[in-house]
Amino acid sequence: MTAEISETGIGKPARRKEDFRFITGNGHYTDDINRPHQTHASFLRSPHAHARIRSIDISDAEKAEGVLAVFTGQDIARDELGGLICGWTVTSKDGEPMKVGPHPVLALDTVRYVGDHVAMVVAETREQAEAAAELIDVDYDALPAAVSLASCQNGDAPQVHPEAPRNTCFEWELGNKAETEAAFSKAARIVSLDLENNRLIPNAMEPRAAIGEFDKGTGDYTLWTTSQNPHVARLVLSAFVGVAPEHKLRVIAPDVGGGFGSKIFIYSEETACAWASAKVGRPIKWTGNRSEAFLSDAHGRDHLSKAELALDADGKMLGLRVKTVANLGAYLSTFSAAVPTYLYGTLLSGQYDLPAIHVEVDGVYTHTAPVDAYRGAGRPEATYLIERIAETAAREIGMDPAEFRRKNFVREFPHQTPVIMNYDIGNYEASLDAALEAIDYKGFPARRAEAESRGKLRGIGFSTYIEACGLAPSAAVGSLGAGVGLWESAEVRVNPTGNIDVLTGSHSHGQGHETTFAQLVSSRLGVPLDDVEIVHGDTDKVQFGMGTYGSRSGAVGMSAISRALDKIEAKAKKIAAHLMEAAVEDIVFENGTFTVQGTDKSMAWAELSLAAYTAHGFAGSDLEPGLKEGAFYDPTNFTFPAGCHICEVEIDPDTGVTKIANFVAVDDFGTIINPMIVEGQVHGGIAQGVGQALLEHGVYDPESGQLVTGSYMDYCMPRADDLPSFRLGFTTTECPSNPLGMKGCGEAGAIASPPAIINAVTDALNIREIAMPATPARVWAALQARQPRAAAE
Amino acid sequence: MYQFNYHRPKTLDEAVKALAGADDPKLLAGGQTLIPTLKQRLAMPSDLVDIGSLTDLRYIKAEGDALTIGAGTKHADVAASADVMTHNPALARLADNIGDPAVRHMGTLGGSIANNDPAADYPGACLGLDAKIHTTKRLIEADEFFTGMFETALEDDEIIKEVTFPHPEKAAYMKFANPASRYAMVGVFVSKGPWGIRVAVTGAGQDGVFRASEMEAALEKNWSPDAVANVKISPDGLNTDMHGSAEYRAHLITVMAKRAVEAAG
Amino acid sequence: MSVVAMTVNGKSVSADVEPRTLLVTYIRDTLGLTGTHIGCDTSQCGACVVHVDGKAVKSCTMLAAQAEGAEVTTVEGLAQDGELHPVQKAFREHHGLQCGYCTPGMIMTAVDLIRRKPDLDEETVREQLEGNICRCTGYHNIVKAILAASNEMR
The missing domain is CATH 3.30.390.50 (CO dehydrogenase flavoprotein, C-terminal domain)
Structure with missing residues (x-):
């Protein structure tokens, strides 16, 4: 292997191939693209959380300067377009399928949240479109709104959809109920905790945007959009919404400025831009502003839970009982039903050998923006619950929280939990020990005393988390209600000159696939990193793919590439064998060279690539010319990244300000391709976790349903000075269920960190519970009303 | 943003005239509050009179027992001024902590106090230091200047010229x-x-x-x-x-x- | 409409635009320099930071007309003669970017910061980034990159 390649091989911190364009201002995000003769769209949004639309008068808007068209829900209905869909069907415990209210692209007769889409204006300029939207006269009959998650299932709560009585979309359960009841009946101690998992607003820095374009000559549509999964967008827009047949719709997701889940979903705006581009006969561009993002990007989290943990007299966990109400918002978004069910309940065993678990989840509608996957999606909610109650239990029985966890860890693999998941491998004690060492756990009492001498309250908190990633085995998710398979595809195209295009169905929007995927190919084929081009995000180039979310691009996306590389290697060996007149079994491929074992005969990669395309020497063989292979990889199991995060906080009791004094994360992600990029993923995840724990809260006015946190003036985004530098470590157990041994790293930080932080805050304050985000005001209020947690008896 | 007429007077007198000649004008100094307001379509002035580039409003003088700071002086200039640091370090530090660095490069003393945002910093300094606010018409004591949320004693065609901050002990x-x-x-x-x-x-x-x-x-x-x-x-x-x-x-x-x-x- | 002229990345430019045209709109739409981004509408995220007469400003919070006659530098104008600026290099070397969207504003802010405060420490860098929001990196590697560039340029 050349020195150059050994610097960029698997496990090496290769610098990113994609960076040059971003640091020089040459990225191509959707809003950077302008099409000839393009027009601009603006959406009129509902100012009410719930209202009947009596009438919409668009006549003044239509006459306004520069306006080309004004569309309402009636126009879309006339074209018999379908509504937006949820691609996962959850079945209630009584066997009934979830109750789905229709989700029209533009509202028909009712608006159901502030920001709901009422009309679309298309004009020559954006300013003209915005000005004209203000001229649309909508006669609303404002109605009371169901805003509060706690009361939306009450009999007298306003109804979001007539299809769903008591605003209840599903009443789902998972686990072994009878065994759980039995465990509780024999428990020496039951610890219970009421928890809120606060609503978050994703806030990728690039607002959503779209350009729809229709080719009158061919009838082809092209949609540029800020998507994490352009093929899924195309599938939904063609098969369900009916904008155009799949083969007449090209979806391009160019550079995308962050997603965190919020750009998985298919939204009204891009749908309308694609559809209306044929009506207007010109390209239509829409770029959301931040205020629109707050109102209408799918939000995340928003659970209320009651958790109970049964323990025996020695502190061994016997059972877990959970009742959760999960907010779905006003409409089901693309994957929203899966998030508080199969991505949540299935993770409630945590790292623990918990023989009995029973969880009930009510998915409910409210007059708020749709709620769907946000970094971690269900798994942060599960981790928060189990790690908060584990820490609380340890405190209440007077056991060290680290030792309590150690006592209850799963130690034998594979381990079947009572909630579907089969943990394939892990070593939870290794990451706990490494984290304890890194944070100097033994030195904590001295640090606490020193802080006290400065008038500060110091606390420490743990989170030994597990997540299920590498989404996901198709048969498994299919049996649980998914409308799609969750495999991934790859195509490796070797060019005659020996360089390589790799087409992947994964989508990079910050994760660095252009580098890590190329590292795999480069090290496998012995070609320089720069000779590998990763192609993604265009349905006309990549045949199909499921996109990037659920920490799946490495474990699933790269596994597909690995499989395609297996085929490339096999064919290349056949070619080499034929050309060097040897048996295939005697061909050795190493460091980019094919040699005939035991001889000095060899062919370099580039030589073989050219030979594959000239095919001059193929006469008399059954070899096909060319060197291009594809693979579809369907995982056999979820992957189970796990680890231990420990947080130390220092609280100023005068102001209630919490500072993170120390944060250690030790993660087991299996094989790591590029540690620099993996660390970056963890940093970002932890920052979002800190945001959830201390800063961020999506708040609606409980009466009016107005979004109180509609901008950065009130929605507290983590800034650089809110965060410390993080200390990271890794332990490794290689994942047995994929060819690369990878588990995934994209969500761990956001999943693991919130309970570690809140455990530290409650430790510092010596209280049982504080709601997230633990803002200065809340911490101060908690100090005023300090209820010491139940002391160990 | 709604449409408006834009004026860039070269002198304070021209600015006063431009204000007087417009239906519903607004002064634009650094724009760090006004422009976001306009972008949100929350204000619809007929005319913007841009005094941000009037260099004769941008100065810091240490004379006698007071600092006199031109209304067009940027927060960053106050923060970096050796005179301010010497005579009134609290004021320099306050200025250095308004908004963020980019905002401090644009935002002005006069703009901040004329707007009297209840969450702004400079009104605290003016009131806390018994400052004298000199306008195109008169001298206004800080105690008289701030009259309520987003409200000041300023008249429609009155422009702040400078603010005098006596040196504190x-x-x-x-x-x-x-x-x-x-x-x-x-x-x-x-x-x-x-x-x-x-x-x-x-x-x-x-x-x-x-x-x-x-x-x-x-x-x-x-x-x-x-x-x-x-x-x-x-x-x-x-x-x-x-x-x-x-x-x-x-x-x-x-x-x-x-x-x-x-x-x- | 009125003519607004300035120098952008060393080139004289001039265009007839509406008075309400923001500097960021002038840069992105009129000049086609799309490296400068828009990430919020409340002047807080800093994706739009450029230099006007050598100082970092938020180009979304300034009218193009206010920059009449000014020297403007955008991220596209930072590299000189094909050589990346030390801050650009440091962002790549230390993985100070992921999705890249906040990056141009972050880099322009960092260049201005190092110019104003040549002796930086971590706490100062974090404080001074108050006006730039990144959702991907947790700032960890941005801070590292800025400190490294500041050392490099000392």
Whole structure:
């Protein structure tokens, strides 16, 4: 292997191939693209959380300067377009399928949240479109709104959809109920905790945007959009919404400025831009502003839970009982039903050998923006619950929280939990020990005393988390209600000159696939990193793919590439064998060279690539010319990244300000391709976790349903000075269920960190519970009303 | 943003004339509050009179026992001024902590106080330092200038020229920033000088900046952090929102006042 | 409409635009320099930071007309003669970017910061980044990159 390649091989911190364009201002995000003769769209949004639309008068808007068209829900209905869909069907415990209210692209007769889409204006300029939207006269009959998650299932709560009585979309359960009841009946101690998992607003820095374009000559549509999964967008827009047949719709997701889940979903705006581009006969561009993002990007989290943990007299966990109400918002978004069910309940065993678990989840509608996957999606909610109650239990029985966890860890693999998941491998004690060492756990009492001498309250908190990633085995998710398979595809195209295009169905929007995927190919084929081009995000180039979310691009996306590389290697060996007149079994491929074992005969990669395309020497063989292979990889199991995060906080009791004094994360992600990029993923995840724990809260006015946190003036985004530098470590157990041994790293930080932080805050304050985000005001209020947690008896 | 006419006068006189000649004009200084407001379509002025480039409004003079700062002086200039640092370091530090670095490169003293945002910092300094506000028409005492939330004593065609800050013997400003917006949730400016003792509170009050007379009285008796630490401020008239109750803000006033006295020495 | 002229990345430019045209709109739409981004509408995220007469400003909070006659530098103008600026290099070397969207504003802010405060420490860098929001990196590697560039340029 050349020195150059050994610097960029698997496990090496290769610098990113994609960076040059971003640091020089040459990225191509959707809003950077302008099409000839393009027009601009603006959406009129509902100012009410719930209202009947009596009438919409668009006549003044239509006459306004520069306006080309004004569309309402009636126009879309006339074209018999379908509504937006949820691609996962959850079945209630009584066997009934979830109750789905229709989700029209533009509202028909009712608006159901502030920001709901009422009309679309298309004009020559954006300013003209915005000005004209203000001229649309909508006669609303404002109605009371169901805003509060706690009361939306009450009999007298306003109804979001007539299809769903008591605003209840599903009443789902998972686990072994009878065994759980039995465990509780024999428990020496039951610890219970009421928890809120606060609503978050994703806030990728690039607002959503779209350009729809229709080719009158061919009838082809092209949609540029800020998507994490352009093929899924195309599938939904063609098969369900009916904008155009799949083969007449090209979806391009160019550079995308962050997603965190919020750009998985298919939204009204891009749908309308694609559809209306044929009506207007010109390209239509829409770029959301931040205020629109707050109102209408799918939000995340928003659970209320009651958790109970049964323990025996020695502190061994016997059972877990959970009742959760999960907010779905006003409409089901693309994957929203899966998030508080199969991505949540299935993770409630945590790292623990918990023989009995029973969880009930009510998915409910409210007059708020749709709620769907946000970094971690269900798994942060599960981790928060189990790690908060584990820490609380340890405190209440007077056991060290680290030792309590150690006592209850799963130690034998594979381990079947009572909630579907089969943990394939892990070593939870290794990451706990490494984290304890890194944070100097033994030195904590001295640090606490020193802080006290400065008038500060110091606390420490743990989170030994597990997540299920590498989404996901198709048969498994299919049996649980998914409308799609969750495999991934790859195509490796070797060019005659020996360089390589790799087409992947994964989508990079910050994760660095252009580098890590190329590292795999480069090290496998012995070609320089720069000779590998990763192609993604265009349905006309990549045949199909499921996109990037659920920490799946490495474990699933790269596994597909690995499989395609297996085929490339096999064919290349056949070619080499034929050309060097040897048996295939005697061909050795190493460091980019094919040699005939035991001889000095060899062919370099580039030589073989050219030979594959000239095919001059193929006469008399059954070899096909060319060197291009594809693979579809369907995982056999979820992957189970796990680890231990420990947080130390220092609280100023005068102001209630919490500072993170120390944060250690030790993660087991299996094989790591590029540690620099993996660390970056963890940093970002932890920052979002800190945001959830201390800063961020999506708040609606409980009466009016107005979004109180509609901008950065009130929605507290983590800034650089809110965060410390993080200390990271890794332990490794290689994942047995994929060819690369990878588990995934994209969500761990956001999943693991919130309970570690809140455990530290409650430790510092010596209280049982504080709601997230633990803002200065809340911490101060908690100090005023300090209820010491139940002391160990 | 709605359409408007744009004027870029070369002198203050031209600016006054441009104001007088327009239907519903607004002055544009640094624009760090006005432009976001226009972008949100929350204001629809007929004309913008841009005084941001008037260099004759941009100066810092240390004369006698006061600093006189031109209304067009950027926050960054005040923060970096050796004169301000020498004679009134509390003012330099306050300016250095307004908004963020990019905002400080554009935002001006005059713009800040003319807008009288209840969460702005400079009104605290003006009231806390007994500043004199010189306009194109008159001199206005800080005590008379700030009349309510986003309200000042300024007339429609009156432009702030400069502000005189007498040198304090001791002064400090402590801000508790709103975690999200980073505007002052509570800002307390304390000072001791020829005017006696002043404690000005910004950010917390529903009507904008105000003086905490009970704290001033306590400090008159005993200039020490402990003297204000025991003064409880009434939550009446303080803001309540998702970031904190009026009681919390009242408590923070006491904490920030104590810290400011500590810092002032 | 009125003519607004300035120098952008060393080139004189001039265009007839509406008075309400923001500097960021002038840069992105009129000049086609799309490296400068828009990430919020409340002047807080800093994705739009450029230099006007050598100082970092938020180009979304300034009218193009206010920059009449000014020298403007955008991220596209930072590299000189094909050589990346030390801050650009440091962002790549230390993985100070992920999705890249906040990056141009972050880099322009960092260049201005290092110019104003040549002796930086971690705490100062974090404080001074108050006006730039990144959702991907947790700032960890941005801070590292800025400190490294500041050392490099010392």
